[in-house]
Amino acid sequence: MITLIIVGVSLIISYNVDSATRELEADLSIIAFVSNDADDFDITSVETQIKGIENVDKDRVEYKSKADIKKDMMESNDTFENIMKDWDDEENPLQNIFVIKVLDADRISETATAIKNLSNVTLVKYGEGMVEKLLMA
Numbered sequence: 001m002i003t004l005i006i007v008g009v010s011l012i013i014s015y016n017v018d019s020a021t022r023e024l025e026a027d028l029s030i031i032a033f034v035s036n037d038a039d040d041f042d043i044t045s046v047e048t049q050i051k052g053i054e055n056v057d058k059d060r061v062e063y064k065s066k067a068d069i070k071k072d073m074m075e076s077n078d079t080f081e082n083i084m085k086d087w088d089d090e091e092n093p094l095q096n097i098f099v100i101k102v103l104d105a106d107r108i109s110e111t112a113t114a115i116k117n118l119s120n121v122t123l124v125k126y127g128e129g130m131v132e133k134l135l136m137a
Helices: 002-026 040-051 066-076 078-084 105-116 130-136
Strands: 029-034 056-064 097-102 121-125
Touching (some): 029 040, 029 105, 040 056, 040 097, 056 066, 066 078, 097 105, 105 121
Antiparallel strands (some): 029 097, 056 097
């Protein structure tokens, strides 16, 4: 009887971990930071190039300006609002970004590298290290 309970609990835990891993894989994002020197033409060019990368879900590439990020941060936390409320466009140290969803989570590293190599992309983040460990589980 105890063995049956242990097997049952183990199966539930295993299913839960597997389900969480699949959900995480489905929501993996790459964040690409755009150079502060990039103008509107450059930003449009970066977006076009990102959408041209094979593993990128072309319908799920979202641009967020530093003004939008500032607004979101201010709405999420009173401390951020107090700090950022007087920032104008020149004082805002945040960077414009693209939030990019991938089609195949197993290829996220090579996709991030391709994005990082684009002109006017200064930094790419996707939880490197942690993502690879989770996908290996």
